[in-house]
Amino acid sequence: MSDDPIPITLTFSRDGVVAPALRAMRRATEIIAFTLNSMADADLSVSPRPTNNVLFGLQFGDEPEGYDRRSDFTDWVLERGFRDIAHGARAALEEAYLYIDFARDMPGQTTMGELEERFDRVRKAASRVNFMQLLDAVNAGLTEPLSFNDEFLSLQKARNCLEHRHGIVSEKDADHGNGMRLALPRLKSFFMRDGEEVELERGQFFEAETAISIRRDTRERFFAIGSRVTFSAEEFDEIAMACWFFASDLSQKLPAIVPSNASAP
DSSP: OOOSOEEEEEOOOHHHHHHHHHHHHHHHHHHHHHHHHHHHTSOOSSOOOOOTTOSSOOOOOOOOTTOOHHHHHHHHHHHHHHHHHHHHHHHHHHHHHHHHHHHHOOOOBOOHHHHHHHHHHHHHHHHHSOHHHHHHHHHHHSSSOOTTHHHHHHHHHHHHHHHHSTTBOOTTTOOBTTEEEEEEEEEEEEEEETTEEEEOOTTOOOOTTOOOEEEEEEEEEEEETTOBOOOOHHHHHHHHHHHHHHHHHHHHHSOOOOOEEEEEO
16 A cells, blocks of 8 residues: 555635524524414414324413413524524634634645644634634634624623523623613615605605615614513514624635645555
8 A cells, every 4th residue: 555645635615614604594584484474373372282293292281471472482483593693603703713723824744633633623722712702813813803893792792691591681791881782783775854864664655766775784772681682573684684794794804725735644
């Protein structure tokens, strides 16, 4: 058997870096649309029956006074979708951390064992730092800092609140006066009336030949300490769009990597 090195090619893709964020955005958006559309015609006045193929089903007593099953189910689905999107954004940053590490130092002649060890070491390092440290490390390796630092951070703060405090804002979450600020980029459609921007709404009427403009904007929500983080379906659509902005910004600012062949015996 020949001991000559075997050339292999390492390919680092910007699309691969942001894939976790975009995959989470698509999955959450489709599941939420399907679920909310299905619930629209469902009778939720009583507890749903178990599926037909379940041998033993649970029976529950009466709901607490004032309990609204439809509202509760909707909140649960939207919150789960939000958390998945936030996790996807974090996963994309971890992939960017790995990409940047190789952009700084592409291996020459090496072994598969050394490559696998490096992948494992860098991925573990990315997963162990907190979000701020990860964001700072990624920004340091980009061609220019991300445009949505504050928005990235507010997204993760809201996720932490949902996961660790059941969505009830505490002093740990407060970052803006007496509460928590959630700021997300979005597309704003508007027209001008008497020198003021008037945002378009579904079903809105306006004069013929009115000039419609679209620009990137930031929508802010404020949750006071003790209040609960919730979203409407319309707000979730903006959250999903924000994920696309994050991914696009990150992808465009990753440094170029010149293809390199590594050799492994």
